[in-house]
Amino acid sequence: ELSEAIQAETDMKLSKFPSLKEVLIYVDALLLSGTYKEAKTTVCVLGNTSSGKTSLIRTVQSYFENMSQKPKAFLTGDPENEKYLATKVLQLVENVKLQISHNHNLKITNKADKLRLISFTDKKDFQSKIEEETSDKLKITFLDMGGHSEYYSCSTLFMKEKGIFMICFEATKFFQINPSILVNPYFQQIGTFLDHISEYCCTPIFILTATKMDMINKHRTSEEIQCWKKDLHSEAMDHISSIATRSKSIKQV
Numbered sequence: 162e163l164s165e166a167i168q169a170e171t172d173m174k175l176s177k178f179p180s181l182k183e184v185l186i187y188v189d190a191l192l193l194s195g196t197y198k199e200a201k202t203t204v205c206v207l208g209n210t211s212s213g214k215t216s217l218i219r220t221v222q223s224y225f226e227n228m229s230q231k232p233k234a235f236l237t238g239d240p241e242n243e244k245y246l247a248t249k250v251l252q253l254v255e256n257v258k259l260q261i262s263h264n265h266n267l268k269i270t271n272k273a274d275k276l277r278l279i280s281f282t283d284k285k286d287f288q289s290k291i292e293e294e295t296s297d298k299l300k301i302t303f304l305d306m307g308g309h310s311e312y313y314s315c316s317t318l319f320m321k322e323k324g325i326f327m328i329c330f331e332a333t334k335f336f337q338i339n340p341s342i343l344v345n346p347y348f349q350q351i352g353t354f355l356d357h358i359s360e361y362c363c364t365p366i367f368i369l370t371a372t373k374m375d376m377i378n379k380h381r382t383s384e385e386i387q388c389w390k391k392d393l394h395s396e397a398m399d400h401i402s403s404i405a406t407r408s409k410s411i412k413q414v
Contacts, residue, residue: 200299200300201256201299201300201301201302202299202300202301202302202325203301203302203303203304203324203325204301204302204303204304204325204326204327204368205303205304205306205320205324205325205326205327206218206303206304206305206306206326206327206329207306207326207327207328207329207354207358208306208328208329208330208350208354208372209330209331209349209350210307211331212329212330212331212350212372213329213331213372213373214305214306214329214372215235215252215305216234216235216236216372217329217370217372218254218257218303218305219235219254220232220233220234220235221257221259222235222254222257223235225257225258225259226258251304251305251306251307252305253302253303253304253305254302254303254305255302256300256301256302257300257301257302257303258299258300259299259300259301266281266282267279267280267281267282268280268281268282272398272402273402273405273406274402274405274406275405275406275408276398276401276402276405278398279366320358320361320362321362322362322363322364323362323363323364323365324358324362324364324365324366325365325366325368326354326358326362326365326366326367326368327368327370328351328354328355328367328368328369328370329370329372330350330351330369330370330371330372331350331371331372331373332371332372332373332374332376332377333373333376333377334346334349334350335347335350335389335393336377336380336381336389347393347396347397347400351369351397352400355367355397355400355401355404356404359401359404359405359408367397367401369393369394369397371390
């Protein structure tokens with residue numbers, strides 16, 4: 162009864178301490194070093210083949226291993242990276258250590274039934290939480306899913322009831338070389354993944370990530386790019402809202 166009463170006062174599993182000696186060792190360590198909070202999560206990265214998923218993940222991993230240096234693009238087309246050129250089923254990139262920024266907070270806005278928009282806001286414009294409540298470091302494990310159609314169908318094996326999904330798409334696909342050919346690439350690049358994930362995950366968080374933007378920045382004005390981003394965001398919001406409205410299983414998107 163005493164152990165049950167103590168357990169009710171803490172989230173720590175007391176079964177980790179088989180003896181009083183172990184408890185004393187733990188308390189001494191706390192007095193010497195203090196507490197340290199570390200958050201962990203998993204992000205599933207999807208997108209068509211050659212959309213830049215692996216390059217993005219490996220670039221992020223490389224940068225946070227040495228933040229004193231300027232970020233260097235990791236290109237799977239480089240000779241030393243050829244082994245990453247074609248992802249088979251998935252590649253697991255474990256425990257990428259990220260620094261948490263305290264300069265921004267997340268703002269959650271209800272947009273429709275079961276649909277919420279998560280955005281960044283400056284702390285000066287948003288009531289911040291106590292600093293001590295947030296972790297200083299975050300470890301992310303990326304599930305880099307293969308983009309080929311045969312691997313696309315296997316991705317559901319790694320989906321849970323809740324999840325964070327980064328959908329990578331090539332920005333160049335949305336700017337037609339020949340204006341006379343009007344083809345909307347939205348569903349091929351983004352929409353099909355939103356449908357696929359929503360079918361198997363009840364509470365998904367979507368992060369839409371445009372890759373190969375450097376190729377667009379060279380030939381388009383900033384106004385054109387901002388207009389495109391706004392239209393794309395609106396189309397995605399309408400699509401997700403439709404999914405959430407029609408679905409009987411989705412809880413929050």
